[in-house]
Amino acid sequence: MVNPNQIVAVVDDDESVCRAIKRLLHSEGIRAETFSSGDEFLNTLAAIPSYRPACVILDVQMPGINGLEVQRQLAKTGVPIIMITAYDDLAVRQAALAAGAAAYLRKPFNSAILFKAVEMAIDGSSPAPPATP
Template structure:
């Protein structure tokens, strides 16, 4: 099961549908925020706080659901489309753009809840990965410029003596820097250093362990 603190956004301009969907989602134990238009959603939704997904009507008064999907692609927010006017071409376009599901109105409650569970599990995984990357980058930010240089060379598999030659400083100084890098990054081995550098987005081409 996904985290019950996960948030479900609903965007539908039909008041009756929006209220009915909100009641259903709350009955499943999730938090809900509902909006009547794409503009209201973009202006009022916090997309960074927790795992979330979006139940999105295809036809909206200000812009289409597909247009909103294109604006949100960089956010990695799973989207479940619901529509009473869908066609095969539109469905294919939505799924190619990364939609989690495409459901026809009137939506079967059990089908929607299953789709929500899948989308929120997916969102939770992405959210956890993002949190881990943020924590690792915080550790990397503790490093001095020289320690960053040492890290970039160490994770390529170079020995302390080789790193010292590359940087033009004493080998014993490299050992001190390396120990500080290990401590600040909370790493116990070279494998840990490589993993942290990779996940934190540090460019270390051609590394070997």
């Protein structure tokens, strides 16, 4: 169960995706903050050392720093990461999961899969849900 005081960070360059995920999480009582780029998210982490989301939902393909690079930079923090992408690539999926992603979801995904992935990522449950078809 997700603690209502926990925050999930959503990092995606598509504003409509950020809004949709934030609404979905809010409907389940989960607080979310959105970031339009990997750079913006990493800058926030650097500027506010006390900021630590319970989980990060991270788009793979973004301008500037892509999702895999953000994941690499977060590796030492232990923050669980759920990768999302509209352009599934087996090598990228394998790299993300090998680097410790809690889940890898292909857009569009349904809300039940998203909620389960977030819950499992935050609770540290395993195994991660499979990539969506």
